[in-house]
Amino acid sequence: MPDPPILVTGAAGSVGAVGRTVVEELRRRELPVRAMVHREDERAEALRATGAEVVAGDLTRAPDVVRVLDGCGRMYFGMSVSPTYLEATMTTAAVARDYARLDALVNMSQMTVSQMDLTSTSESAQQREHWLAEQALNWSGLPVTHLRPTIFLENPLFSVFACRSIAEEGTIRLPFGAGRTSPVAARDVAAVVAEILVNPSSHIGRTYHLTGPASVDMTTMAEEFADALGRPVAYVDVSYEAWVNHDLKALGLPDHLFDHLATMARLHAENRYDRWTDDIETITGRPATGVREFVREHPGLFTDAAGSGGAPW
Secondary structure: OOOOOEEEOOOOOOOOOHHHHHHHHHHHOOOOEEEEEOOOOHHHHHHHOOOOEEEEOOOOOHHHHHHHHOOOOEEEEOOOOOOOHHHHHHHHHHHHHHHOOOOEEEEEOOHHHHHOOOOOOOOOHHHHHHHHHHHHHHHHOOOEEEEEEOOEOOOHHHHHHHHHHHHHHOEEEEOOOOOEEOOEOHHHHHHHHHHHHHOOOOOOOOEEEEOOOOOEEHHHHHHHHHHHHOOOOEEEEOOHHHHHHHHHHHHOOOHHHHHHHHHHHHHHHOOOOOOOOOHHHHHHOOOOOOHHHHHHHOHHHHOHHHHOOOOOO
16 A cells, blocks of 8 residues: 655745745655645645645635545644634644544644743734644644744744845844844754654654754854855844834734734843754754855845845745
């Protein structure tokens, strides 16, 4: 009998493209993959070109989830920042528990969950939904592995704001104060997902914290960008209120995403992202991607033309 397909949700996502990269890595290993997308478009066709089966559906609709999970043996659950995130998680958990025969479900969470509890109130709505989603998946009895990455290097705080100001004036203008951070590359997170899906038995029931190679303040990070680019880059600590009301508001984001990014910036200043682990190297066998590698792989982000463009979502 052929191996059951591995379901990858969020396969057409844009920020970091973790789902798409997971699909590509599993197909490179010639494993059967069912890639779930929200709609049929050119991204769906690109996934089909890898040899993956592509299905369109909505994770908040149980009939869609029943259809896409049918016959799958393992699953990656990842979803963009959304006000329907918790509903999608609950729907997926209910369907997987009652209709599927999964031996692994890899759940994409986030680092702030490790610092939260029932009484936490300082996080964004999205972060609270991630905390609740982890509780629900644990209660479900499904064979879950939680991944808690810190902020992505591809997050708009870096890929839009930091890269744009580096391109335009050789500065990183963010309201992080003296807070330290360890941003992680999306491809490293995708590599962890793929490794666990390929051989999940030792990972079931575990939680991994995924970070970059070091936790540093923004002055040090600016020096790393300067070294990688071969030109001066300085950190400018801007007012949080001015940044939110002018820079962030200018993007015209949906309320849920606006709240999430504003909260992430505030929590950076409160040093909530000062975390480091070697979980990426332990699982994948290679060290986490640093600033130098990121710059080398994304040179277009640091030119004036790219810096003045829109956000990558």
